[in-house]
Amino acid sequence: MLPSVSIIVLLIAGVPVGQRMIPLPADNAMQIDITGHQWYWQVNYPEHNIQLTDTLHIPVNTVVHLQLHSADVIHSFWVPRLGVKLDLIPGRKNVLKLEASASGTYRGQCAEYCGVGHAHMQFTVIAHEPADFAGWLENAGRSGLEQQEKVKDD
Numbered sequence: 001m002l003p004s005v006s007i008i009v010l011l012i013a014g015v016p017v018g019q020r021m022i023p024l025p026a027d028n029a030m031q032i033d034i035t036g037h038q039w040y041w042q043v044n045y046p047e048h049n050i051q052l053t054d055t056l057h058i059p060v061n062t063v064v065h066l067q068l069h070s071a072d073v074i075h076s077f078w079v080p081r082l083g084v085k086l087d088l089i090p091g092r093k094n095v096l097k098l099e100a101s102a103s104g105t106y107r108g109q110c111a112e113y114c115g116v117g118h119a120h121m122q123f124t125v126i127a128h129e130p131a132d133f134a135g136w137l138e139n140a141g142r143s144g145l146e147q148q149e150k151v152k153d154d
Contacts, residue, residue, distance in 0.1 A: 029063040029097070032056065036068070036075030036088045036110065039117030048141040054123045057140075059133035060103050066096045076112035079125055085111060100127035 033044040034056070043052040058064050068077055070088035077096065078085040086096045100106070110121040128136055 029065045030059075031065050031067060032058075033067045033069070034077065035071050036077065036114075036121075037071045038073065038115050039110075039121040041077075041121070041123045042071075043123075045137075045141075048137060050137070050140045056108075056123060056125045057133065057136055058098065058100055058125060058127050059130045060100050060127050062099065062130065062133075064098045066098055068094045068096055073114045074112050075110045075114050075121070077108065078111035079106050079108040081106045082125065087112060100125070103127050103129050103132075 031046065033046055035042040035044070041054050041056075043054075043056050044050070066077070068086060068088045070090045070092075072090065074090070075088040076085060077088060079098075082098060082100060084096055084098055086094050088094060104127055106125040106127065108123045108125055110118060114121065
């Protein structure tokens with residue numbers, strides 16, 4: 001009896017949370033491709049010809065669909081303050097729905113041991129107000145060059 005009650009309580013609490021993380025076809029969301037490599041993250045904005053390393057820029061209060069891939073081994077995309085974590089398995093595409101409710105800088109990391117450089121496989125998510133994000137997108141897209149960004153620890 002107790003296991004049944006526990007499972008029901010977990011389902012009642014967990015299903016709504018899980019539904020909010022599922023990308024739905026009706027969402028008119030920005031698509032961003034992220035590929036985990038040993039030992040860095042490649043971030044690609046396919047509609048804007050922008051490619052970054054270890055940095056993801058997103059607009060606040062806007063749904064973004066992350067297309068997650070792995071180029072080599074199993075990685076795990078994890079941003080604790082945004083409440084998202086999803087494994088990347090070689091040969092498989094996973095889609096994660098991401099939305100930041102406040103502007104700021106969020107730290108992320110690989111949460112799946114992926115080899116000797118795993119501890120250094122960190123990335124930064126920068127959430128901009130929509131107008132600021134549009135300006136960043138225009139400036140970054142105008143250069144047309146691959147950009148390498150790293151936010152240094154304070």
